[in-house]
Amino acid sequence: MRVLIRGGRVIDPSRGLDAVRDVAIDGGIIRAISEQIEERGHEIIDATNCVVAPGFIDMHVHLREPGQTHKETIATGTAAAVAGGFTAVACMPNTTPAIDTPAVIAEIAQRVAQAGLARVYPIGAITQGRKGEQLAPYHELAMAGAVAFSDDGSTVENVRVLRNAALYARDVKGPFISHCIDDELHGDAVMNEGKHSAMLGLPASPRLAEDVIVARDILVAADTHKPWHIAHISTATSLDIIRWARSRSTAITCEVTPHHLLLHDDLFVDYHARAKVAPPLRGADDSAALRAAVRDGTIDVFATDHAPHTMEEKAQLLSIAPVGFSGLEVAVGAYAHAIPDLPLDRFITLLSTRPAQILGVEGGTLAVGARADVTIFGERPWTVDARTFYSKGKNTPFDGFTFERRIVATVVGGRLAYHAERGIIEPLAYA
Amino acid sequence: MQTRSAPRSLLDIDDLSRDEIALVIRRSGEFRTQLPDRSLLAGVPILNLFFEASTRTATSFTLAEQRVGADVITFAPGTSSLGKGETIADTAITLRAIGVRVIVVRHHESGFPRRLAEAFDGHVVNAGDGTRAHPTQALLDLATLHAEFGRFEGLRVAIVGDILHSRVARSNIVGMKMLGIDITLVGPPTLLPDAFAQEGVRIERDFDAVLPHVDAVMMLRIQRERIAASLLPALADYTIGYQLGTQRLRVLPKGAIILHPGPYNRGVELTDEALADPRSRYETQVTNGVFVRMAALDMLVNGSAVRA
Ligand SMILES: [Zn+2]
Numbered sequence: 001m002r003v004l005i006r007g008g009r010v011i012d013p014s015r016g017l018d019a020v021r022d023v024a025i026d027g028g029i030i031r032a033i034s035e036q037i038e039e040r041g042h043e044i045i046d047a048t049n050c051v052v053a054p055g056f057i058d059m060h061v062h063l064r065e066p067g068q069t070h071k072e073t074i075a076t077g078t079a080a081a082v083a084g085g086f087t088a089v090a091c092m093p094n095t096t097p098a099i100d101t102p103a104v105i106a107e108i109a110q111r112v113a114q115a116g117l118a119r120v121y122p123i124g125a126i127t128q129g130r131k132g133e134q135l136a137p138y139h140e141l142a143m144a145g146a147v148a149f150s151d152d153g154s155t156v157e158n159v160r161v162l163r164n165a166a167l168y169a170r171d172v173k174g175p176f177i178s179h180c181i182d183d184e185l186h187g188d189a190v191m192n193e194g195k196h197s198a199m200l201g202l203p204a205s206p207r208l209a210e211d212v213i214v215a216r217d218i219l220v221a222a223d224t225h226k227p228w229h230i231a232h233i234s235t236a237t238s239l240d241i242i243r244w245a246r247s248r249s250t251a252i253t254c255e256v257t258p259h260h261l262l263l264h265d266d267l268f269v270d271y272h273a274r275a276k277v278a279p280p281l282r283g284a285d286d287s288a289a290l291r292a293a294v295r296d297g298t299i300d301v302f303a304t305d306h307a308p309h310t311m312e313e314k315a316q317l318l319s320i321a322p323v324g325f326s327g328l329e330v331a332v333g334a335y336a337h338a339i340p341d342l343p344l345d346r347f348i349t350l351l352s353t354r355p356a357q358i359l360g361v362e363g364g365t366l367a368v369g370a371r372a373d374v375t376i377f378g379e380r381p382w383t384v385d386a387r388t389f390y391s392k393g394k395n396t397p398f399d400g401f402t403f404e405r406r407i408v409a410t411v412v413g414g415r416l417a418y419h420a421e422r423g424i425i426e427p428l429a430y431a
Numbered sequence: 432m433q434t435r436s437a438p439r440s441l442l443d444i445d446d447l448s449r450d451e452i453a454l455v456i457r458r459s460g461e462f463r464t465q466l467p468d469r470s471l472l473a474g475v476p477i478l479n480l481f482f483e484a485s486t487r488t489a490t491s492f493t494l495a496e497q498r499v500g501a502d503v504i505t506f507a508p509g510t511s512s513l514g515k516g517e518t519i520a521d522t523a524i525t526l527r528a529i530g531v532r533v534i535v536v537r538h539h540e541s542g543f544p545r546r547l548a549e550a551f552d553g554h555v556v557n558a559g560d561g562t563r564a565h566p567t568q569a570l571l572d573l574a575t576l577h578a579e580f581g582r583f584e585g586l587r588v589a590i591v592g593d594i595l596h597s598r599v600a601r602s603n604i605v606g607m608k609m610l611g612i613d614i615t616l617v618g619p620p621t622l623l624p625d626a627f628a629q630e631g632v633r634i635e636r637d638f639d640a641v642l643p644h645v646d647a648v649m650m651l652r653i654q655r656e657r658i659a660a661s662l663l664p665a666l667a668d669y670t671i672g673y674q675l676g677t678q679r680l681r682v683l684p685k686g687a688i689i690l691h692p693g694p695y696n697r698g699v700e701l702t703d704e705a706l707a708d709p710r711s712r713y714e715t716q717v718t719n720g721v722f723v724r725m726a727a728l729d730m731l732v733n734g735s736a737v738r739a
Contacts, residue, residue: 198626201541201563201601270549271542317519319540 001415002026004039008047008376012054013349014365023052025372028414033368043416047376050408053348054366055087055373057355058328060152060177060231060255060303063089063120066107067096072308072392074111074120077328080306080391081118082418084328085407087373088119089306090359093130094153100125100136102144109145116427117417118410119373121147121361126165126176132156138169147359150177152231153278155213157183159220166224173360175227175253178217180238181279185209190273190318192265192280200268202318207235207286210279214238222250229358230254232305234279236289239298246298253358255301256290258327258334263287263397273314273321275397277307291339294350301358302350304331308393326393330384332377333403340404351375372414380406380420390424440548440555441731443564444606452606455730456574459722462498469500471729477533478526479505481558485537487693488558488568491717492535495724504531519543523550533732536560541598554731562596567727568692569602571720573610575712576647578719579688583610589641590614591673592651592700593622599692600651604632615641618673621662638673642682649690650675650700666699676702688712 005023010033012018022037023030058081064072081089091108093099099108105122112120124146128134130153138149149169155178156162166176189205191197197204214230218241221228233239233254245252259277264284267275275281293299307324314321336347352375356364362371383402386394410418416425440446447455477496481489489505496503526534533554536544541561548555559565573583580586588607594600594616607614608631615633616623628634635641642648657663670676675689683689689701689711697703705711 193624193626195626195629198595198624199601199604199629201561201598271545315520317540317546318542 002042003045003372003411003414003416004037004042005045005047005052005374005376005411006039008050008052010052010366011344011348012366013345013353014054015367017366018345023366023374025374025411025414028372030366030368030370030372033366045376045409045416045419047408050376050378051344052366053375053377054352054364055410055412056085056332056351056375057088057090057359057361057363058086058304058306058331059090059301059355059359061089061091061306061328062094062308062324063091064308065095065111066104070310070392074108075115076390076392077306077308078112078115078117078120079424080326080328080389082410082412083390083407083424084330085332085375085377085410086118086328087375087410087412088121088361088363090121090123090147092123092150092152093125098125098130099123099146100128100130100141102140105141105144105146117424118412121145121359123148123150123152123177125149126151126156127161130154132158132161135161135165135168138172142172142174146174147361148174148177148229150179150231152177152179155179155181155183159216162217163220163224166220166226170224170226175229175358176221177229177231178213179231180210180213180217181205182209182213185212188319189280190276191268192282194265194283196265196268202268205280207237207282210235211237211241215241218242218245218250218252221245221252222248227251228253232257232260232279232303233290233299234260234282234286236286239289239293243298253300253354254298255303256294256299257303257305258331258338259397261287261290261294261338262334267397271318273316273318274325274395276318276321276323277325278323294339294342300350300354302331302335303355304328306391308391309395310392311394314395325395325397326386326389326391327396328391329389330396330398330403332407333382333384333405334398334401336405337401337403372411374411375407376409377405378408379404380408382406440544441566441727442544442548442555442557444566444569444602445609446566449609451730452570452573452610455570455723455726456577458726458729459574459719460578462722462725463719466498467725469498471499471725472496472732473500475501475533475732476531477501477503477535477728478531479503480534480536481505481507482509482536482538483559485559488537491720492558492724495721495728498721499725499728501533501728519546520550523547527552533728556728556731559598562598562601564602565598566602567720567724568599569606570727571716571723572603572649572690572692573606574719574723575690575716578715579712580646583612585611585613586646587613587615587644588647588649589617589645590649590651591617591638591675593653593657594618594627594651595622595624596654597651603649608632615645617641619663619669622657639679639682642679643684645684645687647688647690648675648683649692650695651692652694652696653700670699674700674702675705677704680705680708683710690716693717
């Protein structure tokens with residue numbers, strides 16, 4: 001299949017390119033980028049007034065398969081991914097069973113091939129069954145395709161286990177990814193601890209529950225020399241701890257979600273679980289600190305923590321309802337809305353180049369000869385309507401928000417997978 | 432004149448306007464002088480739905496409902512599956528279909544009455560939810576204060592103890608702020624986080640410094656579970672800082688009153704002497720509870736304009 005992306009502003013931070021260009025794709029590879037390319041025999045994507053970027057990679061999603069297909073499947077999750085402009089996602093291992101054996105990775109790979117939309121990079125568990133006790137087989141998992149290791153959804157509480165895991169896995173490719181919430185401090189919390197929880201009478205999680213584990217895991221990273229990534233950072237103090245770690249040249253990266261950049265803990269007045277997420281939405285000071293940390297480079301990556309649940313599950317009592325919400329399809333709009341003045345090359349770096357580097361996967365570039373994963377977006381105001389999501393999870397606290405930036409088209413491996421006007425473009429059946 | 436339409440539900444005290452609070456308190460005083468006949472809510476089906484045991488509050492509501500002539504059903508599902516998850520809406524629909532017009536609900540989770548009220552086509556009265564609100568308790572506390580001082584504006588009230596876990600304190604803070612009462616919260620940081628400080632609400636850790644300057648002191652119940660949760664070292668340690676006992680009773684102004692929402696822990700947050708002190712209004716509070724609930728139910732069902 002030959003594709004021509006015509007007349008877009010091509011921004012490739014990996015090569016410092018920012019110019020109006022045509023992009024020719026053939027055989028899944030970027031063949032040429034130049035001012036004008038003849039169009040015969042190509043599928044033409046008009047990118048006039050749009051930005052053409054290396055494909056976005058969301059390194060933190062929950063695809064729920066295997067085991068929780070009522071919430072999401074690899075097919076619906078990857079459809080949501082390409083609709084959100086992501087050509088690849090890394091899926092967290094809190095599936096049923098957990099991603100702690102090569103067999104589970106093989107099963108996922110098979111489903112991904114059947115779906116044929118976005119690429120999926122599995123993240124292996126740090127401990128077997130994510131129980132925090134026995135080490136997972138890192139070499140086996142990496143050979144099967146795991147690009148990183150995490151017990152996301154849980155914190156490895158036992159520091160001895162975590163240290164041994166990091167030492168053993170030091171020479172295995174792929175960073176450890178920490179979900180930083182101290183269980184005991186968090187308790188049965190449903191929201192952030194602060195003035196709102198005080199008057200709402202809801203069990204609340206102190207910022208310290210995150211900060212103390214961020215600090216601990218950074219010390220373990222320094223001690224074991226294992227590259228380490230902090231997931232969904234949400235407090236100002238955690239950012240300061242990361243800055244301190246970097247001043248001592250510990251290899252630490254971190255990510256931020258759109259909801260922590262934009263939303264606060266005042267969303268619980270109606271006692272609905274639609275804004276219940278881990279870590280909880282914090283105060284305005286924290287989200288301002290997070291936005292500043294995106295600008296100053298402390299934060300490496302935009303990640304959604306896409307965590308779909310059914311509406312029935314989210315409609316339960318606040319104490320019972322699960323944490324998280326669908327993020328893939330609103331992400332790009334939400335990030336741009338949160339930090340409208342962020343230079344486009346930085347925006348693309350956070351969504352593509354850095355996640356590719358951190359996971360050690362192909363992508364993050366539009367170099368000629370590179371795999372043709374391309375995201376095209378534009379300034380096209382739109383209002384979020386979760387009912388239209390491809391994801392099975394229709395719950396987002398951004399429902400009804402108006403965002404300015406929107407995905408126009410997503411090209412995966414040289415194939416147009418999504419177009420704003422045509423929707424998901426079903427792939428030819430994989431052989 | 433009605434200042435706003437009759438509230439559909441009483442989830443917290445700020446579902447009533449200042450005028451409506453005043454009206455409920457005035458009417459409760461009238462009822463105390465002379466019981467109304469049983470026509471006020473004649474035949475109105477009221478369900479007392481208590482997920483959490485509370486003999487005192489349930490009894491007070493039941494008596495109030497019977498005195499205004501309602502048809503009273505009491506159901507105590509305990510912490511069973513009813514009310515969990517997606518059944519909130521289904522439960523509400525079923526109850527309305529049966530003919531229930533008012534649900535008086537107590538639940539162990541903050542916000543449950545609000546969620547129920549969204550789904551229920553009728554009146555919901557919050558009889559205490561989690562650590563959130565207990566509006567009729569606040570109304571009876573306010574009625575007790577008003578009977579004593581004849582006004583609210585400028586009264587100085589200290590609320591002392593486990594504010595963090597107290598729905599009574601939260602509703603009183605909301606109501607007292609509305610009425611211009613000067614509020615001081617007293618307690619240790621584990622039971623009274625700094626986050627409670629807000630406009631019109633002061634936090635003071637030194638009980639002895641506060642006592643000489645109050646018109647009323649509201650003592651909250653201290654539960655032993657707070658020790659296991661490592662929020663308190665020992666009850667004896669707590670009493671040093673926050674118990675109302677002999678020494679502090681001497682400092683409490685002569686004209687001040689002592690309130691306690693009950694049930695009290697004798698010898699913990701207050702002593703026998705404090706309970707026996709002529710300034711204690713504990714029994715008055717309990718008595719006022721029935722009349723305030725009668726007046727509140729009347730206002731919800733019949734509207735504030737009816738006999739204003
Ligand atoms: Zn997580």
